[in-house]
Amino acid sequence: MNALRGLTRVGGNLDPKMFKQLDGLGDAAKLRKINDLAAGNPTLFKQLDGLDDAAKLRKADELAEAASKTQKSSFLAKNASTLLAGGLVAGGLLYLDQQYASANEEVKDCMKVCLPNNWDDHAYGDLEKSELIYKELENSGDQPVCNAQIDDCGKYCGDKCEEIHDYDAPGSNLFTGAAEDAAEGASDLFTALFGNLFSDLGIDSTTMYASSSSLSLCCCIMIILLVVVS
Numbered sequence: 001m002n003a004l005r006g007l008t009r010v011g012g013n014l015d016p017k018m019f020k021q022l023d024g025l026g027d028a029a030k031l032r033k034i035n036d037l038a039a040g041n042p043t044l045f046k047q048l049d050g051l052d053d054a055a056k057l058r059k060a061d062e063l064a065e066a067a068s069k070t071q072k073s074s075f076l077a078k079n080a081s082t083l084l085a086g087g088l089v090a091g092g093l094l095y096l097d098q099q100y101a102s103a104n105e106e107v108k109d110c111m112k113v114c115l116p117n118n119w120d121d122h123a124y125g126d127l128e129k130s131e132l133i134y135k136e137l138e139n140s141g142d143q144p145v146c147n148a149q150i151d152d153c154g155k156y157c158g159d160k161c162e163e164i165h166d167y168d169a170p171g172s173n174l175f176t177g178a179a180e181d182a183a184e185g186a187s188d189l190f191t192a193l194f195g196n197l198f199s200d201l202g203i204d205s206t207t208m209y210a211s212s213s214s215l216s217l218c219c220c221i222m223i224i225l226l227v228v229v230s
Helices: 002-010 016-020 027-039 042-048 054-085 093-099 105-114 119-124 153-165 171-198 205-229
Strands: none
Touching: 002 105, 016 054, 027 042, 027 054, 042 054, 042 153, 054 153, 093 105, 093 119, 093 153, 119 153
């Protein structure tokens, strides 16, 4: 799943139907089709630019999965909102407030549908598991809904809803990459400037790299402060 998280935003800009054209093709025919699709789609072209044939095939598969996942998430988010607006009892409101306060609204709505109606009374009171009121939805599809066979509805609904909806915030990968590059650059600069001095003083490489890492952390903090202030 982690490999997909960085692709989800990009995959969401691509139509999953486009990748259906690759189904059932051998590698050679699939590669030709990928190149044809990329020629007419700047977003796909940018993702594949500079990759060799094997890497293009892998990337196309990853993008197809990410695009499909994003489409499913969007559909289920709308479905959950419609169900709740239509009078479906929202389960676990206190539980969500206590355990998932920082989650996005799509995750929360998904869990409101998934959790039993009286989940809070079980999670924070003396209500027995056998007394839980589970939701019975017709054609729930990919929307998770807890039932009596599941041991822990809180964990089940949380894991399922986060898997469907929990993506990296826009720009987070870009910032992370910039911060890591800055930290690496600071570390290299530290080593270049003070590496010989540390050696002359008899300080071992482990200590030197620990100091270098500390300086890198300081640089990252400075970058964050500059971004916040600006």
